[in-house]
Amino acid sequence: MNILSFNIGGxxxxxxxxxxxxIACGHQTDQSEISSKTLKHQQQFNQWQKTxxxxxxxxxxxxxNENLKHKLSLYELTYTAHHLPKNCExxxxxxxxxxxxxxxxxxLQLIEKLQEVGIFKQFQIISTYRSPQLNSCVGGAKKSQxxxxxxxxxxxxxxxxxxxxxxxxxxxxxxxxxxxxGAEYKLGLGVYPSHxxxxxxxxxxxxxxxxxxQSSPCYQMKVSEMQNKS
Numbered sequence: 001m002n003i004l005s006f007n008i009g010g011x012x013x014x015x016x017x018x019x020x021x022x023i024a025c026g027h028q029t030d031q032s033e034i035s036s037k038t039l040k041h042q043q044q045f046n047q048w049q050k051t052x053x054x055x056x057x058x059x060x061x062x063x064x065n066e067n068l069k070h071k072l073s074l075y076e077l078t079y080t081a082h083h084l085p086k087n088c089e090x091x092x093x094x095x096x097x098x099x100x101x102x103x104x105x106x107x108l109q110l111i112e113k114l115q116e117v118g119i120f121k122q123f124q125i126i127s128t129y130r131s132p133q134l135n136s137c138v139g140g141a142k143k144s145q146x147x148x149x150x151x152x153x154x155x156x157x158x159x160x161x162x163x164x165x166x167x168x169x170x171x172x173x174x175x176x177x178x179x180x181x182g183a184e185y186k187l188g189l190g191v192y193p194s195h196x197x198x199x200x201x202x203x204x205x206x207x208x209x210x211x212x213x214q215s216s217p218c219y220q221m222k223v224s225e226m227q228n229k230s
Contacts, residue, residue: 091134120156127153
């Protein structure tokens with residue numbers, strides 16, 4: 001090897017090393033932000049929990065978990081992970097009125113069903129019940145099924161607990177399930193650009209990121225199939 005090729009190779013190696021270092025630093029920053037957010041939400045949960053009746057909280061968690069195959073934490077059952085204005089964060093955690101407790105069970109069972117049939121390996125709940133105070137604070141929809149404890153927002157994860165890179169195939173499988181079994185389960189399916197999903201069991205319908213039926217990939221798939229058959 002002559003000196004020129006060594007210098008060129010050294011510069012190339014240095015450039016690659018710099019790129020890898022920047023990628024690693026970016027990944028560390030992302031992980032740090034996630035950890036900071038998780039810690040903040042855990043602290044908010046701890047503060048909220050201290051203001052609640054511990055017996056009531058335990059009864060709520062037990063009643064729901066008795067009807068599920070995979071037990072959920074109280075944190076998951078009372079959490080809203082969505083970004084909130086600072087003045088609304090006090091309402092991030094909430095428990096519904098006792099008469100509404102059972103309403104969320106069919107939606108959670110349906111998510112377990114989707115997991116069992118192999119559409120995804122794991123799931124992460126990001127929103128369940130939403131209190132009227134939080135809904136008012138963020139200007140949420142007045143008819144949101146989160147207000148009535150019927151709805152669950154969640155993300156799907158692979159066997160390693162990571163987000164799927166091929167999220168389009170997940171959406172396709174969810175839409176196929178919605179088409180075939182949605183009416184039977186009264187499945188309301190929201191498909192959002194953030195690769196998160198809404199499920200409730202109030203009525204058979206679907207919508208996309210702007211909450212219109214036409215923006216849902218499930219609706220678009222159904223229309224496309226009908227056109228192909230005609």
